[in-house]
Amino acid sequence: MDFGFSEDQTLLQQTVRDFLEKECTPDAIRALWDRETGRSSELWAQLSAIGLPALLVPETYGGLGLDERDAVLALEETGRFALAEPIVTTAIVAAPLLCHLADTEHAAFAASWLERIAAGDARVAVASANQPLVSDAHVANLLLLSKGDRLYAANPDQVQLTPQPANDQSQRLFSVDWDAEKTLCLASGEDGLSLQAEMLDRGAFGCAAQLLGVADRLIEMGALYASQRKQFGVPVGSFQAVKHRLANAKVDLEYGRSIVHRSAHSVFTNSPSRSVDVSSAKGFIGEAARFAAGESLQVHGAIGYTYEQDLHIWMKRAWSLDLAFGSGAWHRARVGDALMDGGLSAPHFGYEPRDL
Amino acid sequence: MDLTYTPEQNAFRAEARSWLEASVPKEPLASFDTLEGFEAHREWEKKLHAGGFAMVPWPTEYGGRGADLLEWLIFEEEYYRAGAPGRVNQNGIFLLGPTIMEYGTPEQKARFLPKMASSEEVWAQGWSEPNAGSDMAAIQTTAIRDGDDYVINGQKTWASRGAYAHWLFGLFRTDPESSRHKGLTFVLVPMDTPGITVRPIEKINGKKAFAEVFFDDARVPVANRLGEEGAGWGVAMATAGFERGLMLRSPARFQSTAHRLVKLYRETVAAGGFVDSALRNRVTQCWIRAEAYALNTYQTVSRLLAGGKIGAEASLNKIFWSELDIEIHTVALALLESHGELLPSAPAAGNVGDWLEGYIFALAGPIYAGTNEIQRNIIAERILGLPRK
Incomplete structure (x- = not known):
């Protein structure tokens, strides 16, 4: 039992942080809003150079062969710097799903895509069962799409995209139509549902990890502003009413962090409680990040309500990630169903009640 | 990160479980806030001590069993599983004890710790x-x-x-x-x-x-x-750190209460009592929060075992568990409807009176061990770096 991180894991986090601090500045984010795609292949190439898409790709395919326990800290940094590239869908959702196909008839297909992901040569978009709008479908080289009990793999020329402009300027959402008859079906029946369930849990876990960084950044921005802005001759952050707003947001963030870290372990081990652990994490941290956004906005006052100030970049990311791969309300309800109606496994951590 | 227990830790859990199952009083003891209950709880402490379970993380020479903090967490989980009595000497064993361990002279350790572990001195x-x-x-x-x-x-x-x-x-x-x-x-x-x-x-x-x-x-x-x-202020802050940060409220306390709340919800539904989706959501939130507290404590213990210290983040803990405790009991009383008003002595109360007792106790949580307002100041100033003035 060790609930800490290794030196290598924190080093990876630092590497990602140092890179994004330089390359993913608010100015760079705003510059991308004006591009039609909102994405940058140069940035994706740089992210690939530090190994981000290849994190969970096994070494045999040219990847880093790491696991979710390594990825969770790196993902937090992508939230802290509001990175918009499809890292979660490509690295955290698609790569491990493709690995599951290694001992099926689709082994060669999976291997070639895993190699392309590891090489920085592929972005992947995914549509999980509870996520009808597909993020980054326009730049994806491969789309993994759920329908009924089936999981499909589509090339860009097999799909019709309808852009659905979103509140988060960095987000690119699409409705996707495709002809199931003409599209490769990777799995169906039990196998298809199992992959769909894993897709949802992985996507939710990835977003939850990013939300840690988003919430942390929101609180940090609030604390920095409140320390500098003076009213009544003193920094507004010296007033308790202001202090306590940010302190409350910090409390929720830190407990959310523990649940998200645990969910990384549950996804890694494919624990029987994986779905409940992911939903606990996503439901909790989504709400915590929304709360941090609201408190930070109030601490900023009117300036935080302007387009010019950068706060809204992170506020909107908190909102969009909270709704991605199942809203907080949906995830909490899934935990509640497991607790109150049985079905999903919902054990306590450590504590085992005498009477269930 | 490895969230599995070692064979030794599992063996320790099994040993604690079987000892507690055989030893915990079948009937609840009177409140230790009465003289009769105080003495009954000291008797229980004596029994715990004789069994070697009074203070598991302490060195054997002071009446402990030289376990680490992870084994302490495991012991606490088993303690709450068994429904064992409250710890009448918690001020001593959980707060002063660790402080004496850090600041005491060899003579003071020998003089105070063994009698604290046995609750000869409360x-x-x-x-x-x-x-x-x-x-x-x-x-x-x-x-x-x-x-x-x-x-x-x-x-x-x-x-x-x-x-x-x-x-x-x-x-x-x-x-x-x-x-x-x-x-x-x-x-x-x-x-x-x-x-x-x-x-x-x-x-x-x-x-x-x-x-x-x-x-x-x-x-x-x-x-x-x-x-x-x-130099007393520094010594007192160490005690406060233990109090707010780790030992006073072990996670199993809230996990077991959250578990009882889920059971109460299910029983209420089965009996045709009133529930709505808002209550269901609050029950779920309580359960998730109790788990979050456990996970966070395991992270703290992992950090301490790796050589870290408890700092200002102890204030996060104190706010979290004290407000969680109130919420769990508030939701329980709402589920009980009019029975939530019954004292344990009421003929119709059955065992539901525990929830009212627990609620009254929980209300003190945000006040003692430093009010939650003070904790929020500490978080804002010492963790977030906001100006004192």
């Missing part, structure tokens, strides 16, 4: 005074050096367990010219010292949970000083 806290509550640095009670003694004059209040405890630990002003955090000294005081008068205070349910303690030329040997003279 401890009360002596921090607050009538004019020093949240502002603890405003302490006025003096302990003036006179030869080999300190002569104590003044008044402490809200001394938990103060009505029946044998010893009291607290901060006293040894330099009468000093102010604020300077000139304070941490002193251990026998409650039977001549010049000490105890006046129990009844809490809102009428039980004598704490006391006022008056000092009138009470003489205490200088050997009872913990740490250096004038």
Whole structure:
């Protein structure tokens, strides 16, 4: 039992942080809003150079062969710097799903895509069962799409995209139509549902990890502003009413962090409680990040309500990630169903009640 | 990160489980805020001690079993699983004990820790005074050096367990010219010292949970000083760190209560009682939060075992568990509807009266061990870096 991180894991986090601090500045984010795609292949190439898409790709395919326990800290940094590239869908959702196909008839297909992901040569978009709008479908080289009990793999020329402009300027959402008859079906029946369930849990876990960084950044921005802005001759952050707003947001963030870290372990081990652990994490941290956004906005006052100030970049990311791969309300309800109606496994951590 | 238990840890859990199953009293003991209950709880502590489970993380020479903090967590999980009695000497074993371990002389460790582990000596806290509550640095009670003694004059209040405890630990002003955090000294005081008068205070349910303690030329040997003279604030902060940060409220306490809440919800539904989606969501939130507290504590323990220390983040803990405790009990009383008003003695109460008792107890949580408002100031200033003024 060790609930800490290794030196290598924190080093990876630092590497990602140092890179994004330089390359993913608010100015760079705003510059991308004006591009039609909102994405940058140069940035994706740089992210690939530090190994981000290849994190969970096994070494045999040219990847880093790491696991979710390594990825969770790196993902937090992508939230802290509001990175918009499809890292979660490509690295955290698609790569491990493709690995599951290694001992099926689709082994060669999976291997070639895993190699392309590891090489920085592929972005992947995914549509999980509870996520009808597909993020980054326009730049994806491969789309993994759920329908009924089936999981499909589509090339860009097999799909019709309808852009659905979103509140988060960095987000690119699409409705996707495709002809199931003409599209490769990777799995169906039990196998298809199992992959769909894993897709949802992985996507939710990835977003939850990013939300840690988003919430942390929101609180940090609030604390920095409140320390500098003076009213009544003193920094507004010296007033308790202001202090306590940010302190409350910090409390929720830190407990959310523990649940998200645990969910990384549950996804890694494919624990029987994986779905409940992911939903606990996503439901909790989504709400915590929304709360941090609201408190930070109030601490900023009117300036935080302007387009010019950068706060809204992170506020909107908190909102969009909270709704991605199942809203907080949906995830909490899934935990509640497991607790109150049985079905999903919902054990306590450590504590085992005498009477269930 | 490896969230599985070792074979040794599993074996320890099995040993604790079987001992507790055989040993925990079948009937609940009277409240330790009554004299009868206080003594019954000391008897239980004696039994725990004889079984080697009184203070598992302490060294064997002081009455512990030399376990690490992970085994302590495992023990606590088994303790709550077994429904074992509350720890009457929690001020001693969870708060003062670790502080003596850090600041005590070899003589003090040998003198105080074994009798603390066995609850032969039960401890009360002596921090607050009538004019020093949240502002603890405003302490006025003096302990003036006179030869080999300190002569104590003044008044402490809200001394938990103060009505029946044998010893009291607290901060006293040894330099009468000093102010604020300077000139304070941490002193251990026998409650039977001549010049000490105890006046129990009844809490809102009428039980004598704490006391006022008056000092009138009470003489205490200088050997009872913990740490250096004038350095008491630092020693007290270490105690507060243990209190807020780790030992006072182990996670299994809230996990077991959240588990009972889920059961109560299911029973309410089965009996056709009133529930709505809002209540269901609150039950779920309570369960998730209790798990979050457990996970966070395991992270803290992992950090401590890797050589880390408890710092200002202890304040996060204190806010989290105290407000969670109130929410769990509030939701339970809502599920119970009119039965939520029944005292345990009411014929129709069955076992539901526990929820009311627990609610009354939980209400004190955001007040004791430093009010949650003070904790929020600490978080804002020491973790988030906001200006004091």
